[in-house]
Amino acid sequence: MNVSEMAPVQLADVFVEMADTLVDDFDVIDFLHVLAERCVQLLGVSAAGLLLTDQQGALQVVAASSERTRLLELFQLQTDQGPCVDCFRTGQPVSVTDLPSAGRWPRFTAAAADVGFAAVHALPMRLRKEVIGALNLFDTNPGALDADKIRIGQAVADVATIGLLQQRAIHRRDLVTEQLQTALNSRVLIEQAKGVLAERLHVDVAEAFTILRGGARSHNRRLSDLAQAIVDGTEQFLPPTASRPR
Amino acid sequence: MQLWGRVVAHADGGQVAIEHVVEVMISAAGVDAAAVAVVLDASPRETIYASDQVASHVEELTLTLGEGPSVDAFADGPELVADLMDADCLTRWPVFAPAATRAGVRAVFALPLRIGAIRLGVLDLYRDQPGGLDQEQLSDVLVLADTVGALLLDEAERDRLRPDGLWPEHAGAQHPVVHQATGMVIVQLGVTAAVALIRLRAHAYVHDRRLRDVAADVVARRLRFDPEDSPRLL
Numbered sequence: 001m002n003v004s005e006m007a008p009v010q011l012a013d014v015f016v017e018m019a020d021t022l023v024d025d026f027d028v029i030d031f032l033h034v035l036a037e038r039c040v041q042l043l044g045v046s047a048a049g050l051l052l053t054d055q056q057g058a059l060q061v062v063a064a065s066s067e068r069t070r071l072l073e074l075f076q077l078q079t080d081q082g083p084c085v086d087c088f089r090t091g092q093p094v095s096v097t098d099l100p101s102a103g104r105w106p107r108f109t110a111a112a113a114d115v116g117f118a119a120v121h122a123l124p125m126r127l128r129k130e131v132i133g134a135l136n137l138f139d140t141n142p143g144a145l146d147a148d149k150i151r152i153g154q155a156v157a158d159v160a161t162i163g164l165l166q167q168r169a170i171h172r173r174d175l176v177t178e179q180l181q182t183a184l185n186s187r188v189l190i191e192q193a194k195g196v197l198a199e200r201l202h203v204d205v206a207e208a209f210t211i212l213r214g215g216a217r218s219h220n221r222r223l224s225d226l227a228q229a230i231v232d233g234t235e236q237f238l239p240p241t242a243s244r245p246r
Numbered sequence: 247m248q249l250w251g252r253v254v255a256h257a258d259g260g261q262v263a264i265e266h267v268v269e270v271m272i273s274a275a276g277v278d279a280a281a282v283a284v285v286l287d288a289s290p291r292e293t294i295y296a297s298d299q300v301a302s303h304v305e306e307l308t309l310t311l312g313e314g315p316s317v318d319a320f321a322d323g324p325e326l327v328a329d330l331m332d333a334d335c336l337t338r339w340p341v342f343a344p345a346a347t348r349a350g351v352r353a354v355f356a357l358p359l360r361i362g363a364i365r366l367g368v369l370d371l372y373r374d375q376p377g378g379l380d381q382e383q384l385s386d387v388l389v390l391a392d393t394v395g396a397l398l399l400d401e402a403e404r405d406r407l408r409p410d411g412l413w414p415e416h417a418g419a420q421h422p423v424v425h426q427a428t429g430m431v432i433v434q435l436g437v438t439a440a441v442a443l444i445r446l447r448a449h450a451y452v453h454d455r456r457l458r459d460v461a462a463d464v465v466a467r468r469l470r471f472d473p474e475d476s477p478r479l480l
Binding site: 054055056057061069072076175177178179181182185187188189190191192193194195196197198199200205227228231232233 | 322323324325326358360361362363364381384385388389420421422423425426427428429430431432433434438439465
């Protein structure tokens with residue numbers, strides 16, 4: 001089945017879902033996670049992640065379709081080398097259909113091979129002339145993404161940018177920096193909360209994220225608010241299945 | 247690194263302290279003054295460093311009025327205010343904006359010193375002329391603010407940490423595993439996030455290891471911090 005037969009309905013659903021999410025005071029980190037997950041479904045890739053500039057020239061992962069530790073590390077490797085870095089610097093999509101034979105970014109290629117990825121694509125997150133990050137797609141099978149999928153991927157990257165920056169009307173670059181810094185700090189906060197839950201519930205950090213996100217959704221709370229409460233200790237947060245006396 | 251070289255030069259052979267970092271920041275950002283306010287738990291903010299009378303006065307205004315970019319930065323994230331006389335600013339900070347302007351400040355750049363859930367305080371930069379920061383100034387300011395955060399954390403362990411000449415490990419933009427380990431140590435030791443991170447940093451320093459390697463051991467459950475004694479390998 002090719003994209004033109006399969007994707008339009010799904011794509012429309014995703015954009016409706018996104019539009020529904022983009023209301024006042026929405027949960028930006030959760031929104032970016034949903035986008036990463038939908039990317040995987042829409043484009044038929046194996047994994048997706050969103051990386052944002054920390055404005056010191058480095059990229060930081062802010063959301064991913066899976067919180068597997070090795071996947072996160074692969075995104076994180078791209079603080080200094082890799083397709084996302086190139087995409088971010090040039091503002092142009094980067095597509096590598098077969099990583100080993102491309103012979104670029106030796107450390108990144110080795111790490112990607114460890115996780116089982118053969119192809120990688122990076123699409124810029126652009127705000128007017130500025131590039132604020134990249135959407136990173138991985139596939140276990142070598143090969144190109146067809147033009148339709150690239151277009152859809154770029155549309156998702158654009159939606160992510162809009163979502164990230166829409167909390168205030170962005171008319172100055174200063175505001176972009178403020179928003180990016182805040183989003184990146186939320187991500188740090190979530191990592192800390194993952195650690196608290198992993199230790200308290202005796203689970204690994206990837207599972208801790210699933211529990212955290214499930215908790216935020218079922219209690220209708222923002223991921224970052226719940227994470228803050230967990231790290232501060234104002235919220236014990238023991239899910240029913242894992243409840244036990246401390 | 248060039249920035250760090252300038253910081254060390256300011257320290258003039260002594261131990262690098264917050265004021266040396268802030269002095270470099272003032273020149274890198276092209277501002278006139280700066281201040282660092284620490285906000286601990288429920289206690290009111292305390293200015294631990296002000297570069298001059300103006301900075302000290304505006305910090306006092308922030309504390310007294312309970313409003314301004316610095317207050318919002320602590321709560322929400324960076325506030326880069328190119329001109330306090332903008333209508334927006336006068337609406338947001340109706341008392342602070344005119345008062346700070348009268349004190350001779352037109353632009354304020356307030357950066358929270360935070361690492362995820364850990365909120366240490368705010369670093370405020372002040373300039374008497376309106377105008378923003380360019381990209382290079384901004385990136386210098388962010389990296390140096392991160393250094394100020396690291397120094398604040400390391401102060402708790404000052405005797406053991408940071409002999410001269412070393413750039414403290416970054417406080418903020420870090421490998422995710424460092425933040426995950428912080429969360430785990432919070433539970434292992436029953437301490438706050440700030441103390442957990444301080445303990446991790448101290449352990450890394452004492453054992454001459456990279457923070458991220460120590461953190462990876464904690465997350466992989468090869469290393470555990472025990473409230474009764476020092477961390478032990480499993």
